[in-house]
Amino acid sequence: MPLVSPPSQLASLVARARAQECDAWDVLLREHQLAVYSYVAELVRDQHLALDLVQEAFVDALRGIGTLRDDARFTPWLFGLAHQRCLRHFRRDRRTRERFDQEADLPEGNADESLELPSDMMVRAEDASAFMDQLARLPEAQRSALLLHVLEDFSLEEIAEVTGVPVGTVKSRLHHAKRAMRQLLEEQP
Amino acid sequence: MKRTTRDLILAHHASALPELDARRRALLAPRATRIQSVGTVIRELYWPVRRVWLGLGIAWALLLVLNFTLIPCKPQRPAQRETLAALASYHANTENILRETDAAR
Numbered sequence: 056m057p058l059v060s061p062p063s064q065l066a067s068l069v070a071r072a073r074a075q076e077c078d079a080w081d082v083l084l085r086e087h088q089l090a091v092y093s094y095v096a097e098l099v100r101d102q103h104l105a106l107d108l109v110q111e112a113f114v115d116a117l118r119g120i121g122t123l124r125d126d127a128r129f130t131p132w133l134f135g136l137a138h139q140r141c142l143r144h145f146r147r148d149r150r151t152r153e154r155f156d157q158e159a160d161l162p163e164g165n166a167d168e169s170l171e172l173p174s175d176m177m178v179r180a181e182d183a184s185a186f187m188d189q190l191a192r193l194p195e196a197q198r199s200a201l202l203l204h205v206l207e208d209f210s211l212e213e214i215a216e217v218t219g220v221p222v223g224t225v226k227s228r229l230h231h232a233k234r235a236m237r238q239l240l241e242e243q244p
Numbered sequence: 245m246k247r248t249t250r251d252l253i254l255a256h257h258a259s260a261l262p263e264l265d266a267r268r269r270a271l272l273a274p275r276a277t278r279i280q281s282v283g284t285v286i287r288e289l290y291w292p293v294r295r296v297w298l299g300l301g302i303a304w305a306l307l308l309v310l311n312f313t314l315i316p317c318k319p320q321r322p323a324q325r326e327t328l329a330a331l332a333s334y335h336a337n338t339e340n341i342l343r344e345t346d347a348a349r
Contacts, residue, residue, distance in 0.1 A: 077272050084272075088264045093257040102260065110267050117271070177246035186249070187256055205249045 069126035084113055087130065090206045091137050097202055098141045098195060108144060112137040130207055135217045138199070145195070178240065189239040197232035200225055 071079035091112065096105035115136045123132050178186050190198060196218075203214045211229070215222045247255070290297055 081268070081272055084268050085265075088268060089254055089257065089261060092260055092264055093253050096257055096260070097253070106260065106263055106267065109264070110271065113268070113271055178249055178252050179246050183247065183252050183256075186252060190253075202253070206253060 065129060066126040069120075069123070069129045073120055073126075080117065083129070084116075087133055088113075091133060094134065094199075094202050094206055095137050095141055097190065098199055099144060100191065104144065108140040109137060112140045115140070131209060131213045131217050134203060134207065134209075135219075138217050138219075141199075182240065185239060186236070189236060193232050193235060197228045197235070200228040201232035201236065204229055 065083075068079045068083050072083055088109065092105055092109045095108050095112075096102060099105055099108065112133070116133055119136070123129060190201070193201065199218060200214055203209045203217055207213075209217065211222050211225050214225045214229070218225065
């Protein structure tokens with residue numbers, strides 16, 4: 056599946072969206088909707104709730120486009136709005152919130168060690184189900200970091216911007232998530 | 245067959261696309277209608293009788309110009325000196341009347 060518009064085209068679309076051009080908004084939201092939905096759905100593990108949260112994030116985007124400082128950073132900004140919506144949902148559920156908060160305390164360990172799990176890493180069709188199951192088993196914060204890395208190829212800084220946590224925490228979460236996923240993929244025959 | 249992790253995740257959630265499309269359209273529809281309605285009003289109300297609207301506009305502009313031309317710049321007020329003179333005269337008259345009344349007694 057293709058990535059969203061190239062940066063120059065994206066910036067031009069965002070500039071038109073700022074002028075409240077419906078066509079530009081339609082293209083922008085259409086290009087991002089599946090990735091944002093996948094992110095939210097994998098976090099909240101509920102399809103209907105995910106649809107509602109994505110819609111709320113899109114409403115936030117339509118209303119708050121004026122707060123976006125750099126047009127080229129529309130994608131992390133939109134993911135940030137979706138992430139905030141997920142957090143608001145988690146805050147209502149005390150157990151989820153506690154789980155989410157505790158994960159930030161994970162030791163960094165060998166976080167500098169390079170564990171590759173880029174968006175273009177190949178997974179066999181027969182391993183797809185196991186991959187999704189393993190992804191679902193990851194703690195929310197690690198899953199969030201991994202999804203942002205895999206879905207949009209965001210840098211550590213961008214993931215930190217989306218999730219509102221320090222870069223070091225993102226690095227640690229991503230390291231643990233990659234290690235868990237890599238373990239699974241290597242275990243597959 | 246192998247797929248990238250990104251494609252795998254997106255394909256896993258692709259069944260939500262029709263609902264996402266429907267919600268996106270519903271979200272943007274009121275905006276599109278609002279913008280369209282302004283365009284429709286201009287197109288259907290103004291454009292067919294544009295000469296009449298133009299004539300009315302010119303007539304209103306002329307009336308405004310005439311109105312502003314005919315109104316004096318400052319409202320006329322009696323000068324302060326005239327007011328004081330009138331007050332002094334009123335005072336003198338009142339004193340005369342009182343004096344005449346006293347003399348009559």
